[in-house]
Amino acid sequence: MAFTLTVNGEPRTADVDGDTPLLWVLRDTLGLVGAKFGCGAALCGACTVHLDGEPIRACVTPISDIGGKTVTTIEGIGKTPVGAKVQEAWKAIDVPQCGYCQAGQIMSATALLASKPKPTDADIDEAMNGNLCRCATYIRIKKAIKVAAGQEKA
DSSP: OOOEETTEEEEEEEOTTTTTTTHHIIIIIIIOOOOOHHHHHHHHHTEEEETTTTEEEETTTBGGTTTOOOOOOHHTTTTHHHHHHOOOHHHEEEEEEETTTHHHHHHHHHHHHHHHOOHHHEEEEEEEETTTTOOOOOOHHHHHHHHHTTTSOO
16 A cells, blocks of 8 residues: 655655554665664664654554654754754764664654753653663763753763
């Protein structure tokens, strides 16, 4: 079945079964490989994208659930003012180590700052809970979020 969806501001069509996870539509059908497969059970956050600005786990979200909503991926988040600030802070703090989880981390951080421009440590911990980093860059992630929020200097 053909599904039409808006991804990073552009209309896209995917001819897939309705139960196909959004992650595989993005990666295999549309060629947007920034969101990663980690666990396949919405537990690690590597596949995080935005659906109408809200972070979701693309590995467990069937394409049939997207409807007329807008999908934003790591490939498009830098076009938003908050996403651009987060990406710049990530670079300034040199957050990534292996980098595998970082697209999901950035997507969750951007959603947090879009809803709470000056988050507390508790807000950051809550928003980033479920985004796992095997390299344990959590301290740098938190600092980068604070830098992007203008609460700390790089």
